[in-house]
Amino acid sequence: MNTFRAVKIGLAWINITYVLCYVLLGLIPAARPSILPYILHLNVGPVENIMTVSNFIVGLILWNVIVGASIWLVGVLANYIKN
Numbered sequence: 001m002n003t004f005r006a007v008k009i010g011l012a013w014i015n016i017t018y019v020l021c022y023v024l025l026g027l028i029p030a031a032r033p034s035i036l037p038y039i040l041h042l043n044v045g046p047v048e049n050i051m052t053v054s055n056f057i058v059g060l061i062l063w064n065v066i067v068g069a070s071i072w073l074v075g076v077l078a079n080y081i082k083n
Contacts, residue, residue: 003075010071014063022059026051 021039025032029051037043 003072003079006075007068007071010067011064014067015060018060018063022051022056 025035
């Protein structure tokens with residue numbers, strides 16, 4: 001398994017998904033209260049609808065770090081278990 005290639009593919013995928021999700025929730029603000037419990041997997045109650053450029057950038061960085069670390073861990077474990 002080429003771990004570096006898998007991480008690059010995963011990061012590209014999460015970037016596309018994150019941008020689409022952020023744009024859709026930004027274009028349809030009335031849908032946020034009904035969609036957020038399914039996205040977050042918990043009942044969040046009243047949520048402020050603050051969508052800014054800095055929120056977008058911080059969220060994108062956070063998701064890239066989480067996904068990159070997760071895919072890297074899977075690759076390392078797969079290579080370790082294979083040997």
